[in-house]
Amino acid sequence: MNDALLNVKDLTITFQTERGELTAVDHLSFDLGRKETLCIVGESGSGKSVTALSIMGLLPQPAGRVTNGSIRFQGQELTGLTNKQMQGIRGNRISMIFQEPMTSLNPVYTVGYQISEVLKKHKGMNTKEAMRYAAELLERVGIPEPGKRVHSFPHELSGGLRQRVMIAMALSCDPDILIADEPTTALDVTIQAQILRLMETLKQDLDMSIIFITHDLGVVSQISDRTIVMYGGMKMEERYADGFFDHVQHPYTVDLLGCIPTSSLSDGKLMPIPGMIPSLANMPGGCRFSNRCRRAMSACHETIPELREIEPGHWIACHLEDKEAVL
Amino acid sequence: MTASYKEPLIQVRGLEKVFRIKGGMLEKKQNLRAVRGVSFDIMPQETFGLVGESGCGKSTTGRLILQLLRPTGGEVLMEGKNLASMKGRALKEQRAKMQMVFQDPYASFDPRQNIYSAVSEPMVIYGLAKTKRERREKVAQLLADVGLNPDAMEKCPHEFSGGQRQRIGIARALALHPQFMVLDEPVSALDVSIQAQVINLLLEMKSQYGLTYLFISHDLSVIKYICDRVAVMYLGEIIEMADKETLFAQPLHPYSQALLAAAPKIGEQRTGEVLTGEVPSPIRPPKGCAFHPRCPHARECCKQVPPVQKLPDGRLIACWLYA
Numbered sequence A: 001m002n003d004a005l006l007n008v009k010d011l012t013i014t015f016q017t018e019r020g021e022l023t024a025v026d027h028l029s030f031d032l033g034r035k036e037t038l039c040i041v042g043e044s045g046s047g048k049s050v051t052a053l054s055i056m057g058l059l060p061q062p063a064g065r066v067t068n069g070s071i072r073f074q075g076q077e078l079t080g081l082t083n084k085q086m087q088g089i090r091g092n093r094i095s096m097i098f099q100e101p102m103t104s105l106n107p108v109y110t111v112g113y114q115i116s117e118v119l120k121k122h123k124g125m126n127t128k129e130a131m132r133y134a135a136e137l138l139e140r141v142g143i144p145e146p147g148k149r150v151h152s153f154p155h156e157l158s159g160g161l162r163q164r165v166m167i168a169m170a171l172s173c174d175p176d177i178l179i180a181d182e183p184t185t186a187l188d189v190t191i192q193a194q195i196l197r198l199m200e201t202l203k204q205d206l207d208m209s210i211i212f213i214t215h216d217l218g219v220v221s222q223i224s225d226r227t228i229v230m231y232g233g234m235k236m237e238e239r240y241a242d243g244f245f246d247h248v249q250h251p252y253t254v255d256l257l258g259c260i261p262t263s264s265l266s267d268g269k270l271m272p273i274p275g276m277i278p279s280l281a282n283m284p285g286g287c288r289f290s291n292r293c294r295r296a297m298s299a300c301h302e303t304i305p306e307l308r309e310i311e312p313g314h315w316i317a318c319h320l321e322d323k324e325a326v327l
Numbered sequence B: 001m002t003a004s005y006k007e008p009l010i011q012v013r014g015l016e017k018v019f020r021i022k023g024g025m026l027e028k029k030q031n032l033r034a035v036r037g038v039s040f041d042i043m044p045q046e047t048f049g050l051v052g053e054s055g056c057g058k059s060t061t062g063r064l065i066l067q068l069l070r071p072t073g074g075e076v077l078m079e080g081k082n083l084a085s086m087k088g089r090a091l092k093e094q095r096a097k098m099q100m101v102f103q104d105p106y107a108s109f110d111p112r113q114n115i116y117s118a119v120s121e122p123m124v125i126y127g128l129a130k131t132k133r134e135r136r137e138k139v140a141q142l143l144a145d146v147g148l149n150p151d152a153m154e155k156c157p158h159e160f161s162g163g164q165r166q167r168i169g170i171a172r173a174l175a176l177h178p179q180f181m182v183l184d185e186p187v188s189a190l191d192v193s194i195q196a197q198v199i200n201l202l203l204e205m206k207s208q209y210g211l212t213y214l215f216i217s218h219d220l221s222v223i224k225y226i227c228d229r230v231a232v233m234y235l236g237e238i239i240e241m242a243d244k245e246t247l248f249a250q251p252l253h254p255y256s257q258a259l260l261a262a263a264p265k266i267g268e269q270r271t272g273e274v275l276t277g278e279v280p281s282p283i284r285p286p287k288g289c290a291f292h293p294r295c296p297h298a299r300e301c302c303k304q305v306p307p308v309q310k311l312p313d314g315r316l317i318a319c320w321l322y323a
């Protein structure tokens, strides 16, 4: 897709460790359209955060490296940019928020000061303008009494308010893309509902695209336009079409749904996936899921399945035939 | 389900906990009212759920019941005996019958202790299984029960994944043949595929050993799956309590309704109103119904404490809409 805002192609990310070079993300490709919400969903260690960090040019150095593939933002190649070149894009055109806002907020400065610093740097405002605009941003993200709150220190705010501050800061330069890495995982459900609604509103108002990383399939149901399921650093399934959950095909996604109790009274027994999530050093050969898959055949242990389109806008990487793949 | 002729295993009566906390730099100490008059019974072999948002007092309630914290009001009876009045040997023996499994499978072990010592430690303290050989056999059996290979004994906690550590925590809790277990968010830190394994394990252990559970979670779906009866907490109080079926078919308290509506459901788009505002501080809980400042149905009377009503379907509810 050429009109996509972001094209990730064959992205491979490795880490240099005592156990040698380990592959955290393996030939991952996806596109992000304008005003689209892309959900990347997967269990821990599936490579979601690392993917996000690589787009931001923030892979832990020197251990982490993009060893293959490209990340193109509006046609411009981002891999290989210097840190200085990346600074023009990071926080400006592409912003990111994290699960735990305290890791990115500085405890010794007021939130107003921290937002205004970003504004001064990227927008060339003076101190007074920046402070006024910071309060405006806090208001926009639904923080009560924004005029007072600009003078608050991060620890004086609840988790939900801190996440709103992070969103305000991420939005300060009207980014084209907001990457949100599990932004609501640490929050209570009622506060999560508020933050999800806020992000939806802001996306409409600001014409943004969102990459939303989560392990919560319920959240995916609520916000996703395009859904990618990752496991062991690889894309297992992707659907760009409505009704993802009515159409899941990959045995991993199907089995994952069988692990989740729902809030309906009529749901059946949980069917756990046997075994553990393999560590990077112990990835099985062939399909990453092959050693836990109830339907694995000999081919699954030997070759990595190609991603194939099983219906328009829906891809899976699985050796089973399309019709076979549904349990 | 529980038969009505049985005596409750656990009786909680007007339980209260006030923490004295430091205020700001120049301020005096303040009272933080973590648990404010909580009462419920747990029947033998029942799984009783406590659900609510962060800080509403679930863990504190669990710890108070196990006497890991001293209540500032109210009492806890186990098998009809008041735990607060027990001392010495009697208390020690009673305590062995009550165990706890914690949320964080990483923090609940001493990193230098191998699994054998971690699991056998309570047996040593209680003089169960006298010889080392007996203890090793017992530990091997417990590990097998929770689905681990006995060679895990020689390993240290860091060699295990979160799900495996949670299994070890369950094995340790089972070592003294408890009757009652407080499970404080036992699966919240786990990945979904592992979460399901541990939930099923807890259910198996329950039927194998005839256990009674107090299951604490903020996750309504997990609560619904595992519990028989559920109490919803808000700011240190139980605002609604009912059989699982009754509550999930139709929550009646506006807060229970909001909580159920806010939990994202797989395959469903967002519906309904989003609850505004945040949970107020337990240092100054709102007067009357603690939920009234956020409640869409709040009226003048809600500034008074609502009476606890028992409805025909057996549920208890503290809300003026039903008074």
Ligand SMILES: Nc1ncnc2c1ncn2[C@@H]1O[C@H](COP(=O)(O)OP(=O)(O)OP(=O)(O)O)[C@@H](O)[C@H]1O
Residues within 6 Å of the ligand: B019, B020, B021, B032, B033, B034, B052, B053, B054, B055, B056, B057, B058, B059, B060, B061, B218, B282
């Ligand atoms: N030892 C303590 N000293 C002071 N305050 C405490 C202490 N333990 C708990 N609290 C406070 O008591 C209230 C209830 O806490 P509790 O841990 O019981 O909540 P919870 O419902 O288990 O929440 P979560 O879902 O976050 O685990 C909170 O406001 C908490 O900050």
Ligand SMILES: Nc1ncnc2c1ncn2[C@@H]1O[C@H](COP(=O)(O)OP(=O)(O)O)[C@@H](O)[C@H]1O
Residues within 6 Å of the ligand: A015, A016, A017, A024, A042, A043, A044, A045, A046, A047, A048, A049, A050, A051, A060, A063, A064, A279, A280
């Ligand atoms: N700095 C690092 N050094 C070595 N390995 C790392 C590092 N950061 C992440 N990894 C590994 O990369 C894999 C993917 O991690 P991550 O993207 O954080 O997963 P998640 O999907 O949970 O966000 C994991 O196996 C993780 O252990």
Ligand SMILES: [Mg+2]
Residues within 6 Å of the ligand: A048, A049, A050, A181
């Ligand atoms: Mg992550």
Ligand SMILES: [Mg+2]
Residues within 6 Å of the ligand: B058, B059, B060, B184
């Ligand atoms: Mg707790």
